[in-house]
Amino acid sequence: MLRREPVVPGHSTTTLRTTASVIFAEAVSAADPATALRRKLCVAPLPTPASGGRSVLIAVGKAAPKMLSEALRHVEGPHVALAVTHAENQTDVSGATVLTSGHPIPDERGLKAGRQIVSLLSEACEHDQVIALISGGGSALIPAPVSGLTLSDKIRVNEVLLSSGLGITQINLIRQQLSQLKGGGFLKHSAPAPVTAYILSDVIGDDLRAVASGPTVSPIGSHADARRTCIENGLWHELPKAVRTYLEHSIPDQRLSAQATNHLIGSNRISLQAAHGCASRSFDAEIVSDALTCNVDDAAEQILHATRSVTVDRPKALLFGGETTVRLRGSGWGGRNQELALRLAHMTQEQKIPGNWVFLSGGTDGRDGPTTAAGAIVDAGTVCRIRNAGKDPVALLSNNDSNSALSLAGDLLQTGATGTNVADIQIMLLVP
Numbered sequence: 001m002l003r004r005e006p007v008v009p010g011h012s013t014t015t016l017r018t019t020a021s022v023i024f025a026e027a028v029s030a031a032d033p034a035t036a037l038r039r040k041l042c043v044a045p046l047p048t049p050a051s052g053g054r055s056v057l058i059a060v061g062k063a064a065p066k067m068l069s070e071a072l073r074h075v076e077g078p079h080v081a082l083a084v085t086h087a088e089n090q091t092d093v094s095g096a097t098v099l100t101s102g103h104p105i106p107d108e109r110g111l112k113a114g115r116q117i118v119s120l121l122s123e124a125c126e127h128d129q130v131i132a133l134i135s136g137g138g139s140a141l142i143p144a145p146v147s148g149l150t151l152s153d154k155i156r157v158n159e160v161l162l163s164s165g166l167g168i169t170q171i172n173l174i175r176q177q178l179s180q181l182k183g184g185g186f187l188k189h190s191a192p193a194p195v196t197a198y199i200l201s202d203v204i205g206d207d208l209r210a211v212a213s214g215p216t217v218s219p220i221g222s223h224a225d226a227r228r229t230c231i232e233n234g235l236w237h238e239l240p241k242a243v244r245t246y247l248e249h250s251i252p253d254q255r256l257s258a259q260a261t262n263h264l265i266g267s268n269r270i271s272l273q274a275a276h277g278c279a280s281r282s283f284d285a286e287i288v289s290d291a292l293t294c295n296v297d298d299a300a301e302q303i304l305h306a307t308r309s310v311t312v313d314r315p316k317a318l319l320f321g322g323e324t325t326v327r328l329r330g331s332g333w334g335g336r337n338q339e340l341a342l343r344l345a346h347m348t349q350e351q352k353i354p355g356n357w358v359f360l361s362g363g364t365d366g367r368d369g370p371t372t373a374a375g376a377i378v379d380a381g382t383v384c385r386i387r388n389a390g391k392d393p394v395a396l397l398s399n400n401d402s403n404s405a406l407s408l409a410g411d412l413l414q415t416g417a418t419g420t421n422v423a424d425i426q427i428m429l430l431v432p
Helices: 013-030 033-041 063-071 108-123 149-164 168-177 184-188 223-233 240-247 270-278 296-308 336-347 382-388 393-398 402-409
Strands: 055-060 081-087 098-101 127-133 195-200 261-266 286-291 316-322 358-361 375-379 426-429
Touching: 013 055, 013 270, 013 375, 013 426, 033 063, 033 195, 033 261, 055 063, 055 108, 063 081, 063 098, 063 127, 063 195, 081 108, 098 108, 108 149, 108 184, 127 184, 149 168, 149 240, 168 223, 184 195, 223 240, 270 286, 270 296, 270 316, 286 296, 296 316, 296 336, 296 426, 336 358, 336 382, 336 393, 336 402, 336 426, 375 402, 382 393, 382 402, 393 402
Parallel strands: 055 081, 055 127, 081 098, 127 195, 195 261, 286 316
Antiparallel strands: 316 426, 358 375, 358 426
């Protein structure tokens, strides 16, 4: 896990790199699922089932075990509890079943977990209380394809969407149409039992329809909307035939017969504010953007522009929050945070940054794309270190091979799984 040490400003690159890691750790700590849920339960306690009923607790996402463990400390009366998370965050939860499944690509384990959730929800009666604990990553963890589609179909759709460059809301619009559990599926299967959800948001702007594809809220759009999005973005013919056939048959607008009580317990903005508070102890700190959601190329331009626009007469910290996108064109290995950091390091070779600087871009879940790194920490020497190792950073970037490049530079940010997920944090530290 991340080391947390006092923030000490200085002009050495080593000190700045350590300081950036400390600030990032503060952002991650602010999104601790147990702490966030405990805080919310003080004002929005768990509902109690009617006489003869029970609580059905279902936690899904990267923070599922921690959220479920905390919730079980507050539940009263008969209950059943299930968590679905990915392997890096697996931990035993007393009194509950914990399952793991594939992320970011769905797998057979997720298919079985989805069926188990459907079964639990379908068994709920009007005297029960369904308590949903939702965090980022849930979309891939419980595929639950609609009738007529297979797990293979879902895997292919996920591969297409993850390499498409689409934002998370557009991606989840499409995912929802193909799932029994997304886009309000928890409510459909649990009716008439009431549903209360506690949600840790990894979506910028906190649109709850997009967090884990919105299992307890109305869908983002319709079959037609999903089909149009695929066509307009050149994805339609990359989808399996069975998926295209399913989306071509429009169905009546299926509004939910009931609504869940949804509570937001944590978000990227809250973590960004925590990072700001930490940085402000030693730096002139500023949150430049809490909605960095563009392509990594444009994000690197924005960050570099903001950096070059400040006067570095004293230590400064520029902070950004969001979730960028990457359009995959090569066969390399990496993630959006690594590619963003490498692109910015490359751009500074032509557009010099005055003074000494360090830039960190990291996923608060501790995992960037399909790699084991959370992101990267780069500085003015990054590109030189890659070249000294005998590789061309431009060629590696063109092949979306940021992980290999940053590994050569010794610049990967390795935190291990954090047990939470509120999207990404970027930190630019500058000293005279």
